[in-house]
Amino acid sequence: MAHHHKPNQAVEGDPDHGHGRGMPRRPDQEELDQRTARERAEAGLPTAAAPDPDAEYRAVREEVERAVGAGEMPSGEPTRRTRAPFPPTRYRG
Known part of the structure; x- marks a missing residue:
């Protein structure tokens, strides 16, 4: 027995009626x-x-x-060359 697929029209109905055509077109920005x-x-x-982002x-x-x-905010982690070679003592066990 052969397997038969239904045609798209039988599955989806009439493509000219009852189906959306996707997203509506956006109005022009000035008009909006x-x-x-x-x-x-x-x-x-x-x-x-x-306001302009x-x-x-x-x-x-x-x-x-x-x-x-002005030194009010840190600028990030120090570079590897300027850091201490070992972690602070609070990390040592």
Whole structure:
């Protein structure tokens, strides 16, 4: 007896009706920003644009570099050449 596979149409139904075509297309970013600002204004919320993530990253990085330079924050583990050759005594048994 031969094994028979059902055709896709029999399994999935009519491909022209009842099936989604994947994710909807995204609106263009400018249109989305305008709609967001309009809806925020209608809701009584401030309409200021969201902060630029790159600008936030640069500001945080500058603060970290300033703190490291001022000695307020350690800059990391010392190099192998500047470390003691043996672990601290609290590790010895």
